[in-house]
Amino acid sequence: MSKPWMMGIALVALVGGIWLIGSRVHEAGLAVREAPQPGYRAPRFSLRNLEGKTLSLSDLQGRAVVLNFWATWCPPCRAEMPAFQRLYARYADQGLMVIGVNATMGDDLAAVLAFRQDYHLTFPILLDETGEVNRSYRVTALPTTFFIDPQGIVRDVVVGGPLSEAAIEARLSTLLPARNR
Amino acid sequence: MLPALPLGLLTLPTRPVLLLLGLWLGVTLVEREGRQRGTGSSLAVDALWGAAAGYLAGRMGALLPYGLSSPLDLLTLIRPLDPALAPLPALLAAAGVIAWRWHRHRIPWRVGLDAMAPLLLVMAVAWALGDWAEGRRYGEPTAIPFLAALGGGSRHPVQLYEAGLGFLAFVVWHRVRKRLPAPGSSFLLALTLYSAARLIAEGFRAESLTWMGFRVPQLLAFAGLMIGLVGLARIERRSWNP
Numbered sequence: 001m002s003k004p005w006m007m008g009i010a011l012v013a014l015v016g017g018i019w020l021i022g023s024r025v026h027e028a029g030l031a032v033r034e035a036p037q038p039g040y041r042a043p044r045f046s047l048r049n050l051e052g053k054t055l056s057l058s059d060l061q062g063r064a065v066v067l068n069f070w071a072t073w074c075p076p077c078r079a080e081m082p083a084f085q086r087l088y089a090r091y092a093d094q095g096l097m098v099i100g101v102n103a104t105m106g107d108d109l110a111a112v113l114a115f116r117q118d119y120h121l122t123f124p125i126l127l128d129e130t131g132e133v134n135r136s137y138r139v140t141a142l143p144t145t146f147f148i149d150p151q152g153i154v155r156d157v158v159v160g161g162p163l164s165e166a167a168i169e170a171r172l173s174t175l176l177p178a179r180n181r
Numbered sequence: 182m183l184p185a186l187p188l189g190l191l192t193l194p195t196r197p198v199l200l201l202l203g204l205w206l207g208v209t210l211v212e213r214e215g216r217q218r219g220t221g222s223s224l225a226v227d228a229l230w231g232a233a234a235g236y237l238a239g240r241m242g243a244l245l246p247y248g249l250s251s252p253l254d255l256l257t258l259i260r261p262l263d264p265a266l267a268p269l270p271a272l273l274a275a276a277g278v279i280a281w282r283w284h285r286h287r288i289p290w291r292v293g294l295d296a297m298a299p300l301l302l303v304m305a306v307a308w309a310l311g312d313w314a315e316g317r318r319y320g321e322p323t324a325i326p327f328l329a330a331l332g333g334g335s336r337h338p339v340q341l342y343e344a345g346l347g348f349l350a351f352v353v354w355h356r357v358r359k360r361l362p363a364p365g366s367s368f369l370l371a372l373t374l375y376s377a378a379r380l381i382a383e384g385f386r387a388e389s390l391t392w393m394g395f396r397v398p399q400l401l402a403f404a405g406l407m408i409g410l411v412g413l414a415r416i417e418r419r420s421w422n423p
Contacts, residue, residue, distance in 0.1 A: 002414070002417070002418060005410075005413075005414040005418075006414075008410070009407070009410045009411065009414065012377075012406065012407075012410060013407065016403050016406060017403070019381065019384055020380070020395065020399055020400070020403055022384070023383070023384030023385075023396065023399065024394040024395055025389060025394055025395075025396060035316075035333060035334050035335075037182065037316035037319065037333055038316060038317055038318075039319045039336075039387055039388060040319075138182075140184060140185045140187070140192070141184075141185045141192050141194075157315065157316070159184045159185055159194060159315070160185075160194055164244075166244045167244055167265060170243055170244055170246075170265050171265070
């Protein structure tokens, strides 16, 4: 190896090493700002469910939340709903909460009620009548699913669907680390 | 952030579109490099086989541990909308398939790697832009308003740094590669440049896999940088002392 090459490599190693050490990870704590993207605190909201009761995201602190934005007229939303129901039934006692946020501003309430009955959904269906929560989560396509950890931090976002049971379960492994396989 | 591209009645997911565009451009460049090295278009076909095998293995690695509840779920393995991908099985499968095809067609591995170099650089840029579009692999908090806005509110747009540095690496590689005629040197140059870009950009990443406080991608990039530089130095010495 020639001398200029050796000196060049040594210099790159030195500068690279300094940057490597200087950019070590320090415990910065979890994000405190709200944004609908991974690593940020999930935007807070309160919505009515089909029984007229209000449910807030903050009520679910300590539980892993799968937040699914959907509508009855959306075929992939319909296709993935049974998978959400099965996983909710399987993992609810381990701290999983599935919430379906219906885009009620562009949907029909009677159709939502019929849909819940037809698909035997037992998890809460919330009604976004003004579209405010859809906007605050920057939902651009249905379905869109947010995976939120027990600390309220968004861990994953999937735009589009239908999500298979395996694909949802793959993401639950980071949200529910203690769950039984 | 732009997770979906609204094109009239059609809404396309941005990340898969960017990855497909990157693959198309990368394979086109591989074909051109292959022709210049006298291997025709077979290296581009090898790249496509490698990409297909890597994608399938990456999807299987990410999803199969959780089981398939119905035969219909098999379709999700090839579904481009879902970003879940296990990188190690993807890389191993792609490398395995490409190595097998090179062995079968008797393509010298150094020549093959040289031709594949642009695919590595172009896909790195496409991947980073796709991450930015979906707001994945975000950066550390920053108080600089312009950067924070690009990062979605308060974060370094680290994916854009990665894409910008990756593009710069591609431009440098494109300009310098013809001065490096020895087999293997073009790939080593790409490895060096990509590793340097990744080493810098990863320093701004908020969530990295860590080992003793070090970011694992940065450690790998540092190793890649050193391997690339030492390899280039050895090739240069050999060309002076044949």
